[in-house]
Amino acid sequence: MKNYTSKQVIAGFFSKGFIYRVFVILLPALFIISCDQKHDQREGAPLKHHVIFDTDANNEVDDQHALAYLLFNGDVFAVEGVTVNATSDPDGYDTFSPVSDHYDEAKRVMQLCGVFDRIPLLTGAQDSFEEIRDYIHKPDFDGYEAVDFIIEQALRERNQELILLPVGKLTNIALALLKEPRIAESVRIVWLGSNYPEPGEHNQDWDIGAMNFILDVDVPFEMVTVRYGDPSGTDAVKVTKAQILHRMPGKGPQLSEPVTGRHGGEFYNWGDYSVELFKKYQMWGDPPGRALFDLAAVAVIKNPSWAENYAHPAPIFKDGKWVERPDNPRKITIWEWFDIYGIINDFFITMDNYVLADRP
Secondary structure, eight states: OOOOOHHHHHHHHTOHHHHHHHHHHHHHHHHHHHHHHHHHHHHHSOOOEEEEEEEOTTSSSHHHHHHHHHHTBTTTEEEEEEEEOOOBOTTOTTSBOOHHHHHHHHHHHHHHTTOTTTSOEEEOOSSOHHHHGGGTTSTTOTTHHHHHHHHHHHTSOOSSOEEEEEOSOSHHHHHHHHHOGGGGGTEEEEEEOOBTTBSOOHHHHTOHHHHHHHHTSOSOEEEEOOOTTOTTSGGGOEEEHHHHHHHOTTOSOOOSSOEEOBTBOEESSHHHHHHHHHHHSOOBTTTTEEEOHHHHHHHHHHOGGGSEEEEEEOOEEETTEEEOOTTOSOEEEEEESOOHHHHHHHHHHHHHSOBOOOOO
16 A cells, blocks of 8 residues: 655645546535525615606706705615606796696706606696596596506516605696506505695695595505694705705716706706706795705605604595594505704705616
8 A cells, every 4th residue: 555645645635636526516506605695685685766756847946856866866766757747837826837847847857967868757747637537548638648657667567666756736646546546556655745634735736636536545645744834844844045055066967068947047967956946946034945845755765764654544635624534444644743954964965975866
């Protein structure tokens, strides 16, 4: 029997042939481990919220800032599309504005945020739910582009709910539910609207019929309350004109071609347009400022701890007031008492460190 030195044994153990045999034996196991690790990473990764943002973008200044905040939170939201509807114009609560104006304003914001070429923008309803509902089976009814898009996206297979985020009147959403009731099983509606339990509020008053219809449909429905003059509503989520003028210039992607603003002028980034909007629009208070109502609706989806919420039997709005239905088994969620500092601070942090949203 041949005697081997310790060096010879070690050398033989790690010979090319031995290493090759070990590699062939262990390769499948290594591959399985690697795949399992990747699978675990995918499973553990937080899912983005899939959202359709529905807006009367040309109404005030909060819609534009809410849309930009959504589009700059691409690590949190996957934006399926933006749909528009018509309410008032920026110069008066009772002055009617064509839906094309709201489309144009949403388009400006999407261009300035650098996403217009990859996220769909669709025209929705000009008139009210009651005026349109009898015509929804015609191919070109008022608002069909937005309504059909909402239905199409809601019926797509995905591993999570589709969030419908209306920050104007509820016409497009109600028409979609009327035309295709099946979507109620796959959507979550988070609406910026109402002064509940008090009457009045812009988004509510422009289409009470649409709101009442949704209150009687078995669909997840959340009201992010406005409550003018009440610290418990989104009216309290204010930003001052001085803050915008100081913090916003130059924010966002820099464009090579300018975008013409609502009041004229040329803009190469979203931040400069934000400043322009605050310079042109009426401010209130001391110091002068403005509530960013719609921004809060985006924020509570991103971080539910930035407000309080509770389940409540769905009421109905009749004869100018809310009517409670305590025995109603259909519950809705009501949001109130918003973390003003948390929301506004996150808005400015997002503007400084934006991540562009995309379609999933």
